[in-house]
Amino acid sequence: MELLNSPLLDWSRAQFALTAMYHWLFVPLTLGLGLIMSIMETIYVKTGDEKWKKTAKFWMNLFGVNFAIGVATGLILEFEFGTNWSNYSWLVGDIFGAPLAIEGVLAFFMEATFISIMFFGWVRVSKKMHLASTWLTVTGATLSALWILVANSWMQYPTGTEFNPDTFRVEMNDFWAVALSPFAIAKFFHTVLSSWVLGAAFVCGISGWYLAKKRNVVFAKQSFKVGSVVGLVAILLTVFSGDFSAYMAAQKQPMKLAAMEGLYQGHKGEGLIVMALPNPAKKSYNDGVDPFIFKLEIPKALAALGYHDFDAFVPGITDIIKGGYIQENGEVALSFAEKQARGKIAREALLAYQTAVKDGKKADVEKYKTQLQNNYKYFGYSYFNSPEDTIPRIPEVYWSFHIMIYIGGYLILFFLLATFYSFKDKLDGKKWFLSLSVWTIPLVYICSESGWMVTELGRQPWAIQDILPLKAAVSALSSYAVMITFFLFLILFTALLIAEIRIMLNQIKKGPEAE
Numbered sequence: 001m002e003l004l005n006s007p008l009l010d011w012s013r014a015q016f017a018l019t020a021m022y023h024w025l026f027v028p029l030t031l032g033l034g035l036i037m038s039i040m041e042t043i044y045v046k047t048g049d050e051k052w053k054k055t056a057k058f059w060m061n062l063f064g065v066n067f068a069i070g071v072a073t074g075l076i077l078e079f080e081f082g083t084n085w086s087n088y089s090w091l092v093g094d095i096f097g098a099p100l101a102i103e104g105v106l107a108f109f110m111e112a113t114f115i116s117i118m119f120f121g122w123v124r125v126s127k128k129m130h131l132a133s134t135w136l137t138v139t140g141a142t143l144s145a146l147w148i149l150v151a152n153s154w155m156q157y158p159t160g161t162e163f164n165p166d167t168f169r170v171e172m173n174d175f176w177a178v179a180l181s182p183f184a185i186a187k188f189f190h191t192v193l194s195s196w197v198l199g200a201a202f203v204c205g206i207s208g209w210y211l212a213k214k215r216n217v218v219f220a221k222q223s224f225k226v227g228s229v230v231g232l233v234a235i236l237l238t239v240f241s242g243d244f245s246a247y248m249a250a251q252k253q254p255m256k257l258a259a260m261e262g263l264y265q266g267h268k269g270e271g272l273i274v275m276a277l278p279n280p281a282k283k284s285y286n287d288g289v290d291p292f293i294f295k296l297e298i299p300k301a302l303a304a305l306g307y308h309d310f311d312a313f314v315p316g317i318t319d320i321i322k323g324g325y326i327q328e329n330g331e332v333a334l335s336f337a338e339k340q341a342r343g344k345i346a347r348e349a350l351l352a353y354q355t356a357v358k359d360g361k362k363a364d365v366e367k368y369k370t371q372l373q374n375n376y377k378y379f380g381y382s383y384f385n386s387p388e389d390t391i392p393r394i395p396e397v398y399w400s401f402h403i404m405i406y407i408g409g410y411l412i413l414f415f416l417l418a419t420f421y422s423f424k425d426k427l428d429g430k431k432w433f434l435s436l437s438v439w440t441i442p443l444v445y446i447c448s449e450s451g452w453m454v455t456e457l458g459r460q461p462w463a464i465q466d467i468l469p470l471k472a473a474v475s476a477l478s479s480y481a482v483m484i485t486f487f488l489f490l491i492l493f494t495a496l497l498i499a500e501i502r503i504m505l506n507q508i509k510k511g512p513e514a515e
Contacts, residue, residue: 039230084474201443238408321390
């Protein structure tokens with residue numbers, strides 16, 4: 001695979017990041033609103049109270065607008081794997097394509113089938129049938145997220161597969177190892193739960209606006225109660241699932257964990273930073289400059305978070321590059337130089353294997369195939385010239401992680417107060433809290449986007465962890481072509497976002513009485 005120029009790689013990464021971040025504006029709201037409107041309709045079917053029907057239909061309309069635009073951006077995102085990352089798609093298409101195919105055949109068709117009944121079947125089917133269609137639509141959306149996250153998790157932790165030197169492709173040899181990998185499980189629960197948090201904050205914020213305006217008070221209080229309970233349960237479960245995600249990162253992506261904390265030199269019982277000011281003079285992992293001007297940390301918390309052991313050794317960036325420390329599995333960590341050497345052995349063995357096959361030398365075929373298999377897990381390191389190439393952009397990963405943590409802590413307090421005030425019927429006299437609930441909507445979006453930035457930027461410079469670097473995964477395109485499509489997508493996605501916001505604001509201003 002040819003290594004391509006930096007401008008092309010930069011523009012390809014920028015275009016994919018643009019598409020992914022716009023797409024993620026719509027997905028969590030779809031999952032979160034889907035759960036909440038389903039709960040509301042369930043209450044309607046159980047009680048027969050028409051007020052709950054009106055409440056469910058209002059949030060369902062907003063769900064529909066958001067769902068449609070989310071599908072449009074998601075389709076473009078999947079096409080970019082073939083257009084901008086064709087080397088990646090060629091190498092791992094047999095694995096990466098499987099969960100995406102299941103997502104399209106099973107989950108997407110499930111959504112498409114039942115969403116029409118959900119929107120147009122209120123007077124055409126029974127209450128229970130309509131309720132079932134609503135839950136099945138939401139289940140389809142959640143399953144869709146599951147299979148996409150399985151594909152993404154495999155990029156973070158490639159398992160259940162093997163490289164076939166005859167086809168020059170990575171092939172799946174254990175479907176369930178891919179589908180049920182600990183990374184996939186951790187990412188699925190953390191992503192879906194955090195989406196419920198976003199949906200709950202959205203519902204509380206809009207309901208708070210109605211209460212502040214003294215409009216649709218009964219509807220707003222009903223919605224606030226459901227949103228606050230869903231939000232409180234979801235944020236607490238999100239914290240728990242986030243702990244498991246950090247543990248998996250420590251085991252399989254230690255460089256990501258080190259970047260999240262700006263940790264250059266590891267120690268036993270490493271603390272978790274609560275507040276710090278990174279030092280802009282820090283330019284390299286080995287320049288001797290202190291990475292922080294000041295920092296306040298919780299003693300031993302990072303060791304507990306990453307290894308579930310308060311006295312565990314947490315490797316920093318320098319340790320990971322130099323190697324020599326004992327890993328959780330008892331093995332000695334290899335240095336960058338050792339990984340690079342083994343990666344080069346794997347590449348050379350692959351070329352020698354292909355020559356031996358062509359020349360019909362069976363003994364050499366087995367010899368080089370064994371060399372390739374023994375060193376394949378470090379294949380990607382052969383593409384790098386220096387250890388700095390393997391370090392993600394520390395400031396972006398560090399701040400994304402800590403912004404997510406700060407807002408997540410705020411959301412716990414917010415939903416505790418929201419649940420207390422709504423069930424004690426004290427929202428009417430809390431104008432400051434109603435205003436706060438509105439401002440919580442953009443905050444929860446920032447938190448959600450920050451989480452994905454940690455996940456994806458922390459994996460850099462890898463397309464597939466330790467196997468395929470980004471610079472070997474990109475398509476052979478003109479950088480100008482990618483640059484032009486970047487701005488076209490920017491204009492298109494911004495127009496779609498503005499259209500959605502205008503439609504939603506118009507619907508919100510009309511209120512549930514518009515039904």
